[in-house]
Amino acid sequence: MLELYGQKFSSRLLIGTARYPSLAVMQEAVKASGAEIVTVSVRRENAGGKDGDAFWNIIRELNVKVLPNTAGCYSVEDAVSTAELARELFNTKWIKLEVIGDKATLQPDVVGTLEATKILLADGFEVFPYCTEDLTVAKRLADAGCKVVMPWGSQIGSGKGILHEEALRRMRAELRGVSLVIDAGLGAPSHAAKALEMGYDAVLLNTAVAGSGDPVRMAKAFAHALDAGRAAFEAGMMKPREIAQPSTPVTGTPFANTANARSS
Amino acid sequence: MQKAALHEKTVIALTINGERKQVRAITPRELLTELELEGEFFAIAVNRRVITRTRWDESILRDGDSVEIVTPRQGG
Structure with a gap:
């Protein structure tokens, strides 16, 4: 079971609700994914509040746990204020904390993220910080009190998968007591499977499903990949070796030790 | 009664979601009504x-x- 701040979930997928062709497709894709947690955002009212109502009514029908984000915040002050609005709006202590440092790469400002994390934890929030593969930053976030840390696979919306495998393997090995979620950059189900094979607890994705040709089928594909990845991790994968080792037993091979038999 | 009459005349300038507006509302509830926001799910921050x-x-x-009026929206 996936555990996030003391709550348990059977699905290891956190799925975004943005960029689908329609709200109806979004709703079907979330169902197909099996996800029990969806990410949402806080935005200025539009169309007299009707857009927000239409969206929120669909989310409520899905009966899932909501993880609001601070997407689009470039300062600690904006991220903290947005988190406070999210807590009021969605009635949850959970916050996916994004403090972005660079417009082109949407790379997190890890210094600002740590600062905002401390403020929000002290204010009673349960923080899901979006960070990079930097081990020291992840450790600082865990030391500050985060029970969940969410390093990127690659840039948000890029679909490149896991770019810094070695660093992320190291992070998994070092941060045993923390739930680690690969957030951002996953494009293919195989990327998600790999994250779980590496021992990551869950993945968070959006564009890979929403931007695919058929979001509902892709949501299912990710669900299967996550099942496979987790099962592989729990089963324990073989260690890669330098040279071949025959899988078929050698003993009893026909024509062994006869004329013309060759072995080297 | 006198208080209500005074209230009618009072106009204040607010920055609402980044735009400056003149309103008569005194409370957040009155502001939502005055702006004709019919939705149900809002959060409000003042300064x-x-x-x-x-x-x-x-x-x-x-x-x-400075007033922010926000609603739930799609997010990743």
């Missing part, structure tokens, strides 16, 4: 401080306040 729903009738808006 970056959240005004909880339970205080929408009692919190007082002042000239020059």
Whole structure:
């Protein structure tokens, strides 16, 4: 079971609700994914509040746990204020904390993220910080009190998968007591499977499903990949070796030790 | 009665979601009505401080306040 701040979930997928062709497709894709947690955002009212109502009514029908984000915040002050609005709006202590440092790469400002994390934890929030593969930053976030840390696979919306495998393997090995979620950059189900094979607890994705040709089928594909990845991790994968080792037993091979038999 | 009459005349300038507007509303609840926001799911911050729903009738808006009115929306 996936555990996030003391709550348990059977699905290891956190799925975004943005960029689908329609709200109806979004709703079907979330169902197909099996996800029990969806990410949402806080935005200025539009169309007299009707857009927000239409969206929120669909989310409520899905009966899932909501993880609001601070997407689009470039300062600690904006991220903290947005988190406070999210807590009021969605009635949850959970916050996916994004403090972005660079417009082109949407790379997190890890210094600002740590600062905002401390403020929000002290204010009673349960923080899901979006960070990079930097081990020291992840450790600082865990030391500050985060029970969940969410390093990127690659840039948000890029679909490149896991770019810094070695660093992320190291992070998994070092941060045993923390739930680690690969957030951002996953494009293919195989990327998600790999994250779980590496021992990551869950993945968070959006564009890979929403931007695919058929979001509902892709949501299912990710669900299967996550099942496979987790099962592989729990089963324990073989260690890669330098040279071949025959899988078929050698003993009893026909024509062994006869004329013309060759072995080297 | 006299208080209500005075209230009618008072116009204050607020920055609402980044736009400057003249309003007659005194409380967040009145502001939502005056702006004809028909939605149900809002959160409101005044000068970056959240005004909880339970205080929408009692919190007082002042000239020059900066108000954010937000709703749930799609996010990743």
